[in-house]
Amino acid sequence: QITLKESGPTLVKPTQTLTLTCTFSGFSLSTSGVGVGWIRQPPGKALEWLALIYWNDDKRYSPSLKSRLTITKDTSKNQVVLTMTNMDPVDTATYYCAHRLGQGDYHFDYWGQGTLVTVSS
């Protein structure tokens, strides 16, 4: 059974760096083709694709946020970490991590419950 869970601060101040951790079980990020991605959703708004890392350390970023994002993995801990620099109130959103089964196949078949991050001074 695949599960994912996001963790991190619920409140960050403007200009600070956000660090979110996705801890998963039921699969390994050392398995060929597997990936873990991050998606966010501001309150009442649409989903926004952020970043993704594959088993072979291939990393993909949203072009509009690429300069602010870093995604890494710790295979031994079954964790993926997303950092976002220079946080702004417009970055207030629920942040989800999700599992992907294969490279070149763009869907996410399992999602975490999401974690709400508020950016405010």
Added chain:
Amino acid sequence: SYELTQPPSVSVSPGQTARITCSGDALPKQYAYWYQQKPGQAPVLVIYKDSERPSGIPERFSGSSSGTTVTLTISGVQAEDEADYYCQSADSSGTEVFGGGTKLTVL
């Protein structure tokens, strides 16, 4: 930047057929995926690779593709299908995006 365009809302009566469209220039060459999201919940994949249905998704959910438009069809809509629906795909370079979402209301 690449965009997928969905209607903001669709309304149907129970038992009728709901069709939600998603338009994008790269859709003839890239698969589309559909997610259902109910309030306070994470999205759930309902269609992948334009028309494939994951296990556990009711048969009333189907997907199709024609040119630059993909369509999610829900036949015999039930009250429990009321939710937001998002399409997802990628542009020709592989940059992934979500559509703006469609709120399905069951009257």
